Amino acid sequence: xxxxxxxLLRYPxxxxxxxxxxxxGPLAEQFLLSIKNEGKIKAAYCxxxxxxxxxxxxxxxxxxxxxxxxxxxxxxxxxxxxxKVKLDSxxxxxxxxxxxxxxxxRNVEGGLLHKLGxxxxxxxxxxxxxxxKESKERxxxxxxxxxxxxx
Amino acid sequence: xxxxAIIGAGYxxxxxxxxxxxxxxxxxxxxxxxxxQCNIDPRKDVDSFIACEEDFNVGIAISNEFAVDQLxxxxxxxxxxxxxxxxxxxxxxxxIKSGLCDIVVVEAHSKASxxxxxxxxxxxxxxxxxxxxxxxxxxxxxxxxxxxxxEKRGISNDDLALIIKKNKENGLLNPRASYSxxxxxxxxxxxxxxxxxxxxxxxxxxxxxxxxxxxxSKEKAEKLSNKPVWIEGLYWCSESSLTPLRGFSTxxxxxxxxxxxxxxxxxxxxxxxxxxxxxxxYRELMHIEALKVSNKDTIKKDLREGRFSKEGDRIVNAxxxxxxxxxxxxxxxxxxxxxxxxxxxxEAGQMQLKNAxxxxxxxxxxxxxxxxxVCALSNGA
Ligand SMILES: [Zn+2]
Numbered sequence: 001x002x003x004x005x006x007x008l009l010r011y012p013x014x015x016x017x018x019x020x021x022x023x024x025g026p027l028a029e030q031f032l033l034s035i036k037n038e039g040k041i042k043a044a045y046c047x048x049x050x051x052x053x054x055x056x057x058x059x060x061x062x063x064x065x066x067x068x069x070x071x072x073x074x075x076x077x078x079x080x081x082x083x084k085v086k087l088d089s090x091x092x093x094x095x096x097x098x099x100x101x102x103x104x105x106r107n108v109e110g111g112l113l114h115k116l117g118x119x120x121x122x123x124x125x126x127x128x129x130x131x132x133k134e135s136k137e138r139x140x141x142x143x144x145x146x147x148x149x150x151x
Numbered sequence: 152x153x154x155x156a157i158i159g160a161g162y163x164x165x166x167x168x169x170x171x172x173x174x175x176x177x178x179x180x181x182x183x184x185x186x187x188q189c190n191i192d193p194r195k196d197v198d199s200f201i202a203c204e205e206d207f208n209v210g211i212a213i214s215n216e217f218a219v220d221q222l223x224x225x226x227x228x229x230x231x232x233x234x235x236x237x238x239x240x241x242x243x244x245x246x247i248k249s250g251l252c253d254i255v256v257v258e259a260h261s262k263a264s265x266x267x268x269x270x271x272x273x274x275x276x277x278x279x280x281x282x283x284x285x286x287x288x289x290x291x292x293x294x295x296x297x298x299x300x301x302e303k304r305g306i307s308n309d310d311l312a313l314i315i316k317k318n319k320e321n322g323l324l325n326p327r328a329s330y331s332x333x334x335x336x337x338x339x340x341x342x343x344x345x346x347x348x349x350x351x352x353x354x355x356x357x358x359x360x361x362x363x364x365x366x367x368s369k370e371k372a373e374k375l376s377n378k379p380v381w382i383e384g385l386y387w388c389s390e391s392s393l394t395p396l397r398g399f400s401t402x403x404x405x406x407x408x409x410x411x412x413x414x415x416x417x418x419x420x421x422x423x424x425x426x427x428x429x430x431x432x433y434r435e436l437m438h439i440e441a442l443k444v445s446n447k448d449t450i451k452k453d454l455r456e457g458r459f460s461k462e463g464d465r466i467v468n469a470x471x472x473x474x475x476x477x478x479x480x481x482x483x484x485x486x487x488x489x490x491x492x493x494x495x496x497x498e499a500g501q502m503q504l505k506n507a508x509x510x511x512x513x514x515x516x517x518x519x520x521x522x523x524x525v526c527a528l529s530n531g532a
Contacts (some may be wrong), residue, residue: 008170010265013210022279032280054395055281061391080398081302083294084347089274097393100287102395110396113282113295124302134392143284 029140030070031056036140039132042070043108053109053130062109077103077148079126082116103128103148127151155247156372156379157528159365160492161185165476168264169359174209178260179221181361186223189365189375191224191254197365198252200224203232203239203259207272208480210265222258222363236362237484237524238387239512242291243366255366261479263357277519278393290354292518294346296399297433304436306451308348311432312339315352317460318429318468322475324501327486330356331475353432358477362485364492378496381444383417383509383527386410390521397521404441404513404523411511411525419444419465422527423506424494426487428515435459437470438513439467442525461504469494469504484514484524489525495530508532 024032027044034042038100043052048065052073082101088094099116116122117131128148138144161184163169163177173182186193202218211217214229218224218485232239243255263269268499273289301307315334320333334352342350388410390403412418426443429435436454439445445453446466453459459467469492470476479486491500491510499507509529516522 008173010170015207015210015212020279024280026282028280055278055393061396081295081299083291083298085285085291086347087288087290088344089270089283089288090268091270091288100285100291100295102299102398104398110393110398112340113285115285124299141284143279 025058027058027067027070028056032142034070035132035142035144036138039135040072041075041105041112041130043073043105045069045071051109052107054105054111058113061092073108074106075129076151077105077111077128079116079122079124079128080104080124081124082109101128101148112142114145116140116149120148153247153250153368153370155244155382156367156369156376157364157382157488157492158367158372158376158379159185159189159191160363160489161188162327162360162362162489163484164358164360165479166329166359167356167477169262170264174260174262175217177262178258178363181260181363182222182256182258185256185363185365189367191365191375193256196258196424197223197227197254197256199228199246199255201230201232201239201243201255203234203481203485204238205233205481207265207275211260218258223257224256225239234481235484235516235522235524236482237385237488237512237526238522240364240485240488240526241385241387241524244382244385247366247368253268253368253371257366257485258363258364259482259485260361261357261482263480265358268488269357273467273518281393281395282519288346289518290346290398291432292394293354293431294349297431298348299399300437304447304451306433306436309340310451310454311353312336313454314429314432314435315339315474318435318472318474321461321469322471325471325475327360328471328475329358330477331471349431349433355399355430355473355478358479360479360482360486362479362482362489364485364488367463371408378530380492380495381529381531383529384411384415385524385526386414387522387524389523392521394519398514400521401437401441401523404438404515404525407489407523407525408442408513411449411527415527417527421509423509423513424466424504425511425513426470426491427467427472427513429468429474430478430484430517432474434515435467435472442511442513466504469502476515478494484512485510487514488526488528491528495528
């Protein structure tokens with residue numbers, strides 16, 4: 001504005017939006033519990049259109065119908081893409097960079113984002129499988145999977 | 152149903168920092184300029200206002216309540232479209248098409264410089280159960296997509312450098328292109344791939360910008376403007392919100408574009424220039440494919456032959472795009488409308504293209520979204 005000769009003041013502010021407890025949803029809960037209790041990744045199965053899909057939710061993105069069943073899937077995944085992550089979500093440099101990957105599973109729509117481990121040079125198309133935490137350490141979270149490693 | 156025209160457009164900012172104004176004055180200055188252009192008084196002549204705000208970007212809860220004063224909209228209908236501003240434009244278009252209003256103002260702005268940690272806001276837009284637990288900078292979602300796309304098409308970092316060079320140098324003639332620069336390809340080549348396989352060159356930075364456009368029915372447009380720009384068609388579309396579920400797809404953009412082509416009987420051959428989202432270099436190519444300006448088999452060749460340059464036959468981002476102007480958050484779509492408005496009225500100064508009678512704009516809401524809007528504009532020639 002014309003009557004300004006110097007920069008305006010800035011007034012500090014925060015959004016009090018730091019803490020939430022997100023309900024994961026009924027079928028996603030089963031998905032996370034099967035990781036915790038069985039050490040298995042399962043996919044949602046839509047009775048209506050016959051698709052298996054990940055991530056799990058209680059409705060079908062493709063045909064719009066209710067979904068209430070999980071099915072076992074082949075635990076072998078394929079790396080669709082990867083990147084070496086050097087910055088965290090604050091943009092700060094990570095002490096230990098890691099490989100982020102998008103992993104798909106046979107006959108399953110969608111897939112999962114997760115880490116790759118025990119790998120020097122990842123490649124698109126590489127076959128991988130999940131490495132789980134010790135069962136007593138699992139809490140029912142995708143973090144119960146440590147990473148995916150090459151087969 | 153009346154045709155809908157843009158009769159005025161104004162902006163303020165397009166700078167990395169606009170510390171001389173708050174978001175209120177920035178919007179006010181943009182609005183005054185838009186109103187002056189078509190000689191309207193917002194208190195008397197405007198029937199309705201649309202503001203495109205996202206609370207987390209503004210940093211104020213229920214931020215749409217803050218939109219009325221600076222637009223001259225007190226005691227008038229004001230509604231908020233919490234999305235990409237081209238979808239806000241669509242709302243204004245519908246108000247006129249429906250016959251409810253004759254003159255509608257659409258506003259969008261970015262005060263990105265007020266955001267201390269914009270990457271945390273993007274992370275907050277990711278799924279809390281399936282995506283956030285990995286604690287990575289959200290740009291790595293683009294990294295995954297870029298690597299997948301580059302491998303599928305056989306596109307290298309040197310190819311992406313051609314887009315960086317084209318857009319950043321197109322911007323040298325654009326007063327709104329704060330990030331335009333003569334590009335040294337060697338420097339691009341040597342830059343660290345911090346967002347592997349992308350470097351900072353591949354990623355547009357944020358900018359502060361305020362854009363206001365005035366829409367009018369045919370009758371009002373012909374009375375108030377001697378150079379109305381017509382909205383020939385628009386459409387928008389979203390795919391699944393979850394990145395792992397949809398994978399690396401721009402189907403939603405393809406569908407939105409096809410709707411516009413079908414409804415207007417247009418195809419890419421009839422479009423003189425394209426203004427499309429290029430916030431990541433490789434994304435310009437994905438969007439070009441989705442708009443059917445090229446296809447998966449020809450994209451690499453078309454890029455290397457310079458067909459998307461100002462001298463080419465399919466001009467993409469003559470304004471410099473986001474790589475040159477910066478990304479004004481959700482105001483991006485409206486910012487491209489501003490650029491097209493100038494070109495179509497033959498008012499783009501040194502940037503002016505020779506045959507600029509019809510433009511197609513394609514906007515994206517950025518990662519981690521799959522929301523796109525497409526709009527065809529023409530000067531009626
Ligand atoms: Zn289904």
